[in-house]
Every structure is written in C-alpha cells, then in structure tokens.
Amino acid sequence: MASPKRLLIVYHTQTGNTQRLLEAVERGARDPAISHLDVVTKSALLATPEDVLASQGILLGTPENFGYMSGAMKYFFDHVYYPCLEHTQGLPYGLFIRAGNDGRGALLSVERIVAGLRWKLVCEPVIAAGELQPWHFEACEALGTTLAAGLEAGVF
Numbered sequence: 778m779a780s781p782k783r784l785l786i787v788y789h790t791q792t793g794n795t796q797r798l799l800e801a802v803e804r805g806a807r808d809p810a811i812s813h814l815d816v817v818t819k820s821a822l823l824a825t826p827e828d829v830l831a832s833q834g835i836l837l838g839t840p841e842n843f844g845y846m847s848g849a850m851k852y853f854f855d856h857v858y859y860p861c862l863e864h865t866q867g868l869p870y871g872l873f874i875r876a877g878n879d880g881r882g883a884l885l886s887v888e889r890i891v892a893g894l895r896w897k898l899v900c901e902p903v904i905a906a907g908e909l910q911p912w913h914f915e916a917c918e919a920l921g922t923t924l925a926a927g928l929e930a931g932v933f
C-alpha cells in the first residue's frame with residue numbers, strides 16, 4: 778500500500794481558545810474511519826517549509842488580533858512563502874478563526890496571502906466569534922473530518 782498522505786495542521790493560540798477549536802479539528806481529522814492518513818499538528822512558530830512540502834493538505838487555525846491573523850501565523854507565512862511558492866500550488870487548505878467579536882480581518886489577511894500561494898480552499902472557513910458555542914466545535918470537527926476524508930479519498 779502507498780505511504781499515507783499527510784494533513785498538516787498549523788495553529789497559534791495565546792489564551793487557549795484557538796487551542797480548544799484545534800482539539801475539535803483534530804478529533805474530526807482523526808476520525809477512526811479515516812485510517813490511511815497522517816495528521817501532524819505544528820505550532821505556527823515551529824512549522825517549517827519542509828512540513829508544508831511534505832503535506833498534501835493543510836489546515837490553518839489563528840485568532841484574530843488587531844483585525845489581522847495572529848503575528849505567529851504571519852510569521853509562519855513569512856517563513857514558508859518563498860520556499861513553498863513554486864511547489865505547493867493547488868494545495869487543499871481549510872481555515873478556522875477564533876475572534877473576540879469579528880474575525881473578518883483575520884479571514885481576509887489569510888485569504889490574501891494564500892491567494893498568492895495559489896492554495897485551494899476546499900471547505901468553508903469556520904469563524905468562531907464571541908463566546909464559544911457548541912456549534913463552533915461541531916463546525917471545527919466537521920472541518921477536520923472533511924479535509925481528512927477528502928484527502929484520504931483523493932477528491933481534492
């Protein structure tokens with residue numbers, strides 16, 4: 778059997794809310810029905826271009842800070858952009874955002890950079906704004922499952 782594909786999850790959290798969403802995303806991505814896929818989670822401060830190049834799909838999780846993605850997620854993009862630019866076009870990606878009350882600035886900021894990379898959005902982004910609600914976790918879990926199942930099945 779061919780070696781499993783890899784789904785990379787890159788995230789940043791400062792006060793733990795994006796971490797809680799991440800755990801739901803991971804739960805979905807590690808659905809026992811999806812057995813032939815490696816799911817690798819990395820902090821945005823530690824993820825490398827090699828991590829991205831070794832992956833067939835990517836999920837990004839960031840808080841909104843000052844109407845933008847977190848500084849750590851921006852650092853990740855600064856770090857991987859040029860090493861990945863020529864090699865990851867079409868990479869399927871998904872996005873989850875934690876925001877105090879908005880999230881649109883973070884969404885736009887990620888979309889602009891990812892448009893440059895020509896990654897392919899394959900699932901509706903999840904924006905968890907305000908007090909965290911059960912549906913936020915359900916949507917994140919579904920996001921993880923969708924990316925993972927789609928990658929394993931080769932539908933993206």
Ligand SMILES: Cc1cc2nc3c(=O)[nH]c(=O)nc-3n(C[C@H](O)[C@H](O)[C@H](O)COP(=O)(O)O)c2cc1C
Binds near residue numbers: 880
């Ligand atoms: C410095 C700072 C700036 C923030 N700016 C925004 C913002 O522009 N829009 C928003 O909706 N929430 C904003 N927030 C709220 C955070 O998105 C929220 O606290 C979130 O839960 C942080 O995620 P974390 O717990 O994973 O660190 C800001 C929080 C901090 C600390």
